[in-house]
Amino acid sequence: MDPFEKRSIYWVMAILVLVIAPFIVLMTPAVLSVVVFEDPNKIAFISFGKNLIMYLLAFFIAFISLLILYFVKKLMTKLFVLILSILGFLIIYITGLNHYVYLDENYIEYNPLFGSEVIYQWSDLSSVRHIHPDGEKVEYESYIFTFTDGYSFNFKATGAVDSTVKSKIYEKLQLYKVPFEIY
Known part of the structure; x- marks a missing residue:
């Protein structure tokens, strides 16, 4: 595989993030409600609209980092960008997950x-x-x-x-x- 083909995988992954992200963003509150907060005493799990913005921001970071990785040639710089983007994605996504009201x-x-x-x-x-x-x-x-x-x-x-x-x-x-x- 030549270097151009290796680099083009970042474009493919960036497009996949754009296609898959809206579904994950919209499904996260429902999955969280059913998987984490399912309890016989549950009255309601209320997720906020700000959460959706946080999820979108996390996927935007993933998309931008994939585009940056396409243009970066040095391995150390790629690793640095990759680590920062994974940390940024996780921190922002988890922050969005942790904003809720749970009525029991x-x-x-x-x-x-x-x-x-x-x-x-x-x-x-x-x-x-x-x-x-x-x-x-x-x-x-x-x-x-x-x-x-x-x-x-x-x-x-x-x-x-x-x-x-x-x-x-x-x-x-x-x-x-x-x-x-x-x-």
Whole structure:
């Protein structure tokens, strides 16, 4: 195999990344929900839209690094670019994986994009706001959970938050007598 044929494999791999990446990006939240967070006590696993951006960014790094590897001729430089791109891909992809809300029958787990994971009991909730704008698109519907220590986070009520999940949230709020407001 001549050097040009060896180098052209980078173009083929770059095109494969472009073709396969959208499917992996769109399937990752569903696979994560089913494989990692499948539990009999699971109410919902909510992935954020920012996660998809992080996954796309990781695959963009892979694509660009393959293009760079095509033009680089020195072995040491190729190894350096390869190691940096693999580390960059893994760090960004895993950061995207770690941004979620998990509602369980016993607890609420929130892992922000940048920051540390927090786990609260349902009894730790001090108030919940359900923002459901009239006449607006469903994509603007969201929940804001506020806890007794003042910590709060919000998430959109689309995708994984269907009517069953909403009713389970409402049941938990009634059980623990948590103030619930609808806006």
